[in-house]
Amino acid sequence: MSYPTKISIKLFLLMFTLASLLSCSNNNSQAIDYKDNYSTEKGGILVNAMIGEPSNLIAMIAGDSASSTIAGNIFNSLIKYDEKLNHAPELAKKWMISPDQKTITFTLKDNLVWADGTPLTSEDVLFTWQLVTDPNTRTPYASDYLLVKKASAPDKNTFEVTYEETYAPAIDTWASLHILPKHLLKDEDINNTYFSRKPTGSSYYQLNKWVSGQQVSLKSNTNSSQGLPQIEQLISRIIPDTSSQFLELTADNIDLMSINPIQYQRVFPARKDMLEKINLYKELGNGYTYLGFNLKKAPFNDVNVRQAINYAIDKDEVIKGVLLGLGEPIASPYKPGTRWNNPNLQPYPYSPKKALDLLKKAGYEKNEDGYFEKNGKVLAFEILTNQNKQREMTAVLVQRRLKEIGIEVTIRVLEWASFINQYIRTGDFNAVVLGWSLSLDPDQFNIWHSSQQGPGQFNFIGYENSKVDKLLELGRKELDANKREKIYHQFSEHLLNDSPIVYLYAGYGLSAVNKRVQGIKNPSPPAGIYHNSYEWFIPNELRRNEMVN
Amino acid sequence: MLIGISLISFFIMQLAPGDFTSTEASFNPKASEESRQKLRELYNLDKPIHIQYGLWLKRIVKLDFGNSFKSHQRPVLWEEEDKNGNVTKGLIQESLPITLLINLLGIFIIFSISIVLGTLAAINQNTIVDRSITLFVFIGFAIPGFWLALLLMYWTGVANQWLPISGLHSPGYLSLDTFSQTLDMLKHLILPVFISCLSGLAGISLYVRNGMLEVLHQDFITTARSKGLVEKKVVFIHALKNAVLPLITIIGLSIPGLIGGSVIAESIFAIPGMGKLFYDSVLSRDFPVIMGILTIGAVLTLIGNLLADLGYAWADPRVRKGIIR
Numbered sequence: 029m030s031y032p033t034k035i036s037i038k039l040f041l042l043m044f045t046l047a048s049l050l051s052c053s054n055n056n057s058q059a060i061d062y063k064d065n066y067s068t069e070k071g072g073i074l075v076n077a078m079i080g081e082p083s084n085l086i087a088m089i090a091g092d093s094a095s096s097t098i099a100g101n102i103f104n105s106l107i108k109y110d111e112k113l114n115h116a117p118e119l120a121k122k123w124m125i126s127p128d129q130k131t132i133t134f135t136l137k138d139n140l141v142w143a144d145g146t147p148l149t150s151e152d153v154l155f156t157w158q159l160v161t162d163p164n165t166r167t168p169y170a171s172d173y174l175l176v177k178k179a180s181a182p183d184k185n186t187f188e189v190t191y192e193e194t195y196a197p198a199i200d201t202w203a204s205l206h207i208l209p210k211h212l213l214k215d216e217d218i219n220n221t222y223f224s225r226k227p228t229g230s231s232y233y234q235l236n237k238w239v240s241g242q243q244v245s246l247k248s249n250t251n252s253s254q255g256l257p258q259i260e261q262l263i264s265r266i267i268p269d270t271s272s273q274f275l276e277l278t279a280d281n282i283d284l285m286s287i288n289p290i291q292y293q294r295v296f297p298a299r300k301d302m303l304e305k306i307n308l309y310k311e312l313g314n315g316y317t318y319l320g321f322n323l324k325k326a327p328f329n330d331v332n333v334r335q336a337i338n339y340a341i342d343k344d345e346v347i348k349g350v351l352l353g354l355g356e357p358i359a360s361p362y363k364p365g366t367r368w369n370n371p372n373l374q375p376y377p378y379s380p381k382k383a384l385d386l387l388k389k390a391g392y393e394k395n396e397d398g399y400f401e402k403n404g405k406v407l408a409f410e411i412l413t414n415q416n417k418q419r420e421m422t423a424v425l426v427q428r429r430l431k432e433i434g435i436e437v438t439i440r441v442l443e444w445a446s447f448i449n450q451y452i453r454t455g456d457f458n459a460v461v462l463g464w465s466l467s468l469d470p471d472q473f474n475i476w477h478s479s480q481q482g483p484g485q486f487n488f489i490g491y492e493n494s495k496v497d498k499l500l501e502l503g504r505k506e507l508d509a510n511k512r513e514k515i516y517h518q519f520s521e522h523l524l525n526d527s528p529i530v531y532l533y534a535g536y537g538l539s540a541v542n543k544r545v546q547g548i549k550n551p552s553p554p555a556g557i558y559h560n561s562y563e564w565f566i567p568n569e570l571r572r573n574e575m576v577n
Numbered sequence: 578m579l580i581g582i583s584l585i586s587f588f589i590m591q592l593a594p595g596d597f598t599s600t601e602a603s604f605n606p607k608a609s610e611e612s613r614q615k616l617r618e619l620y621n622l623d624k625p626i627h628i629q630y631g632l633w634l635k636r637i638v639k640l641d642f643g644n645s646f647k648s649h650q651r652p653v654l655w656e657e658e659d660k661n662g663n664v665t666k667g668l669i670q671e672s673l674p675i676t677l678l679i680n681l682l683g684i685f686i687i688f689s690i691s692i693v694l695g696t697l698a699a700i701n702q703n704t705i706v707d708r709s710i711t712l713f714v715f716i717g718f719a720i721p722g723f724w725l726a727l728l729l730m731y732w733t734g735v736a737n738q739w740l741p742i743s744g745l746h747s748p749g750y751l752s753l754d755t756f757s758q759t760l761d762m763l764k765h766l767i768l769p770v771f772i773s774c775l776s777g778l779a780g781i782s783l784y785v786r787n788g789m790l791e792v793l794h795q796d797f798i799t800t801a802r803s804k805g806l807v808e809k810k811v812v813f814i815h816a817l818k819n820a821v822l823p824l825i826t827i828i829g830l831s832i833p834g835l836i837g838g839s840v841i842a843e844s845i846f847a848i849p850g851m852g853k854l855f856y857d858s859v860l861s862r863d864f865p866v867i868m869g870i871l872t873i874g875a876v877l878t879l880i881g882n883l884l885a886d887l888g889y890a891w892a893d894p895r896v897r898k899g900i901i902r
Contacts, residue, residue, distance in 0.1 A: 075748070081849075083648040091608070166619055168598070168608035204607075219619075220650035222663035240671050241849020242745055265744065268844040268853065271727055272743045279735045279742055445595030445862060448604065467607060474606040484610035 072566035102229035103206035111553035150181035155210035200469030258565035311552035315465035336386035342378035355533040360520030370517035408436035409458035544570035676850040695785025718779035743847040788820035829885020
């Protein structure tokens with residue numbers, strides 16, 4: 029037999045072996061007995077994987093999620109959210125709201141320092157506010173801070189802001205603004221500074237080394253304003269492909285990754301050897317997916333049609349089909365389990381009968397093809413969505429259910445920028461499957477108020493309801509949380525009745541974490557598992573053979 | 578020529594809807610339309626296209642490729658030093674070496690193996706050897722690279738811990754000595770290079786095979802055989818030289834390809850190369866980076882063509898003396 033023939037035979041054998049390898053499990057993993065009773069120990073390295081590289085560690089400029097995740101470990105805001113998603117002190121030990129509700133006075137904790145040892149004072153806070161509102165700063169997030177009429181730092185522990193008008197979401201905006209050091213940035217161009225690649229912060233960690241395109245490593249900040257974290261070093265490896273991440277997790281090279289519903293429900297349960305060393309966690313995310321209508325166009329200007337479609341879609345089926353059950357139906361644009369979510373509201377149940385009645389009420393008749401028709405026009409529309417597997421699958425399930433009751437639906441999938449610029453901005457669409465991720469403040473003025481319909485604004489579906497407008501305006505002016513709760517419960521009720529969008533699901537965020545990482549709260553609190561990541565620890569005997577860079 | 582290429586690429590790029598302020602991350606109720614408009618002005622994206630092109634051209638003649646929009650301050654091409662002596666590396670500067678290394682290794686391996694396989698196939702024309710070589714290279718060509726890559730990663734990285742799975746360096750890379758560093762990096766490169774070679778074998782080896790067959794039927798080969806040369810000499814000295822001549826053109830034409838990486842392979846193996854850089858830049862409409870890569874690609878294409886012509890003239894006296902074109 030000649031040489032090349034051998035090669036091709038070998039190749040076939042190789043592929044056979046590979047295929048059989050994949051089907052049988054790996055037996056040579058060392059058996060570690062993971063107990064639950066380890067005591068907290070400082071030190072160790074946590075390696076996680078992320079799909080994208082941070083662009084810039086100054087969060088007000090960066091805007092991508094990788095950047096804000098890393099920057100969130102380095103910088104502090106004045107206020108944070110605790111595990112129940114209530115406001116809690118971070119750099120500020122307390123804050124007071126003036127009787128006219130227009131001035132907020134923050135008092136900083138005593139003896140705060142930056143990682144380099146320089147004192148952190150209210151001057152830094154004032155400087156940060158000046159930066160974010162400076163017209164030359166390339167940030168998309170300025171608008172909330174521009175509402176501040178006057179900001180001042182009367183003494184080194186006090187920072188005071190006065191708003192033109194009462195602005196209830198203000199507290200939330202101070203929970204998302206990372207305070208930056210004045211002494212390092214005052215002579216720098218914030219848009220183009222080396223600081224964004226080698227920042228100095230005040231939180232648990234500081235940058236250790238950033239290897240472009242490969243990894244960002246953080247080490248604990250001995251001057252941390254919040255105390256020392258348990259884990260000494262955090263390494264985030266940049267692995268764009270999730271299958272590769274999964275292999276790295278399997279091979280024990282990374283400790284933590286986000287996983288998808290298929291991995292959570294199918295892959296891990298089938299791999300006993302994996303479950304021996306890996307824990308799975310789920311937490312409700314801050315976003316939801318919806319079917320939105322162009323309310324400016326027939327037939328969606330008729331509330332009966334919108335409600336009919338809402339009744340005709342089986343949300344449980346969508347959750348089972350798309351998320352393998354790892355999601356929840358919702359009835360208001362708020363995270364279930366938080367105070368802003370109105371517990372009395374129920375999602376529209378799946379009821380083809382009600383849908384048919386509503387369509388008849390709206391004046392539609394079935395034609396001989398089985399589709400509804402009014403004045404010679406068939407009830408048909410196109411759903412647009414962007415290239416996102418879950419949204420595409422959702423659209424298909426919606427299409428099927430609507431066809432069953434006699435509405436013809438086509439689906440078009442677009443690249444994001446074309447989608448936004450050619451269809452959303454111009455209002456040239458019938459219906460969309462999209463998602464909103466929400467901030468923790470209940471204010472949703474930008475999404476639902478009738479004044480927010482201009483090109484590029486967020487009420488692109490064209491929702492107008494004078495009662496909702498009033499409630500949204502009221503909610504922005506009310507700082508009392510109990511009164512706000514009532515306002516937003518009422519708002520959600522109107523929204524549900526009007527059915528301008530069909531809430532499809534709020535999905536769970538899923539993570540797989542190696543069992544060497546201890547101290548993760550399960551089930552996760554409302555703020556999610558990462559909320560107490562500074563308390564996580566890796567017991568000495570479970571650490572991998574680590575080489576420190 | 579270069580101006581023409583850059584002009585066309587600039588305008589085609591502008592035809593794509595949206596700019597970097599309309600990425601998915603910016604579709605966020607906290608980012609107001611006014612702020613995005615302000616960003617567009619700060620980046621000159623509100624100006625008419627011909628003025629934007631003029632601004633770009635004005636910088637490029639000074640070899641200033643500008644700074645990336647997306648990462649805000651990173652220079653596109655080469656490192657910059659700020660007033661405090663901090664050096665920020667250029668995006669292309671960091672991505673190019675690794676892509677070049679993989680591609681050069683790849684081309685070297687592809688050509689060496691292909692010449693051997695092609696020659697073997699030609700001298701054993703229509704035998705089982707020929708057939709199995711053809712079958713083998715076409716399997717390599719047809720196999721989906723990402724799939725084979727994942728299988729191999731599982732086999733060599735998870736099931737048996739022979740090779741690292743992804744990335745360029747092991748943890749603790751910096752604490753190793755130079756020799757171990759090189760070894761570590763080579764280990765990381767084995768799979769990516771293997772995958773990138775596999776699909777290239779088919780074209781080149783068939784090229785060699787057919788070139789060889791053509792040459793073997795020419796008169797001077799018959800002459801060589803008739804004067805009693807051993808078959809080995811006939812094939813490897815007289816025929817092979819002539820058969821590989823067309824490869825010079827292929828090498829020349831593949832020079833611009835040297836700076837392009839495969840998005841899929843780079844994503845799977847987590848290699849920060851040019852393919853991923855270009856792909857991400859297009860998705861985020863990072864115009865300076867896109868234009869920078871296209872311009873360098875255009876320059877390399879022109880150089881490659883020139884080198885191919887020169888190389889051909891150098892290797893083939895008939896071309897040099899104008900006997901054939």
